[in-house]
Amino acid sequence: KAGVTQTPRYLIKTRGQQVTLSCSPxxxxxxxxxxxxxxxxxxxxxxxxxxxxxxxxxxxxxxxSGRQFSNSRSEMNVSTLELGDSALYLCASSEGGSxxxxxxxxxxxxxxx
Amino acid sequence: xxSVTQMEGPVTLSEEAFLTINCTYTATGYPSLFWYVQYPGExxxxxxxxxxxxxxxxxxxxxxxxxxxxxSFHLEKGSVQVSDSAVYxxxxxxxxxxxxxxxxxxxxxx
Numbered sequence: 001k002a003g004v005t006q007t008p009r010y011l012i013k014t015r016g017q018q019v020t021l022s023c024s025p026x027x028x029x030x031x032x033x034x035x036x037x038x039x040x041x042x043x044x045x046x047x048x049x050x051x052x053x054x055x056x057x058x059x060x061x062x063x064x065s066g067r068q069f070s071n072s073r074s075e076m077n078v079s080t081l082e083l084g085d086s087a088l089y090l091c092a093s094s095e096g097g098s099x100x101x102x103x104x105x106x107x108x109x110x111x112x113x
Numbered sequence: 114x115x116s117v118t119q120m121e122g123p124v125t126l127s128e129e130a131f132l133t134i135n136c137t138y139t140a141t142g143y144p145s146l147f148w149y150v151q152y153p154g155e156x157x158x159x160x161x162x163x164x165x166x167x168x169x170x171x172x173x174x175x176x177x178x179x180x181x182x183x184x185s186f187h188l189e190k191g192s193v194q195v196s197d198s199a200v201y202x203x204x205x206x207x208x209x210x211x212x213x214x215x216x217x218x219x220x221x222x223x
Contacts, residue, residue, distance in 0.1 A: 004156075042214075043202065043211075043216075055209065090157065099206070100209075101162060104149070104156045106155055106156040107156045
C-alpha cells in the first residue's frame with residue numbers, strides 16, 4: 001500500500017507570491033491533516049479535513065488555507081508569502097476516527113526568498 | 114491547552130547503551146500517546162503508540178508505557194544502534210490533531 005505522497009518535495013518562492021502544495025493520502029484514508037515544521041516553532045498543526053470538510057484548525061493566519069477533494073486528496077495554499085513561512089510542510093492521513101494512527105508523508109520543503 | 118514536554122537534547126550515547134527519553138504531557142480527557150521518529154531530510158515515521166492508561170507500545174526494540182498517574186510516556190530501548198540516530202518526537206492525539214513535543218535528537222556513536 002502506498003504511503004502518503006506529497007508534491008512538490010522542494011520549492012523556492014519569492015516573498016509576496018503564493019504556493020500550493022499537494023497531498024495524496026493512503027488509500028482508504030478519509031482524513032488529511034497538515035503541519036508546519038520550523039526550527040523555532042517545532043511542529044504545529046495547521047488544519048484537518050475529513051470528507052471535504054474542515055473539522056479542525058490551528059492558530060495560523062488566514063493566508064494559510066486548504067481544501068480536500070472527493071477522492072480525499074488535499075491541497076494547501078499559502079498566499080502572500082513571508083520569509084517566516086519557510087518551513088517543512090507535512091501532510092498526514094488517517095482513517096479519521098478517534099484514536100486512529102496518523103501517518104505522515106515525506107514533506108514539502110518551502111524556502112521563501 | 115494540551116501540551117507535551119520532552120527532555121532537551123542532544124542525547125549522545127555509545128552503541129549498545131541504554132536509552133531513555135523522557136516525555137510528560139498535560140491534557141484534558143484521555144488522549145492517545147505516540148512516539149514519532151524523524152531521520153535527516155525525511156518526514157515523520159510512527160515508532161509506537163498507546164491508546165489508554167497502562168498500555169505499552171513497542172516496536173523495533175523501543176518501548177513506552179502510558180502512565181496516567183505520572184502523565185508520562187517515556188521512550189526506552191535496551192541497546193541502541195548507530196542507525197537509531199534521529200530526532201524523536203513525543204506527541205499526544207486528541208481527535209485527529211497531534212500536539213508535539215520539541216523533539217529530542219539522539220546521536221549514537223560506534
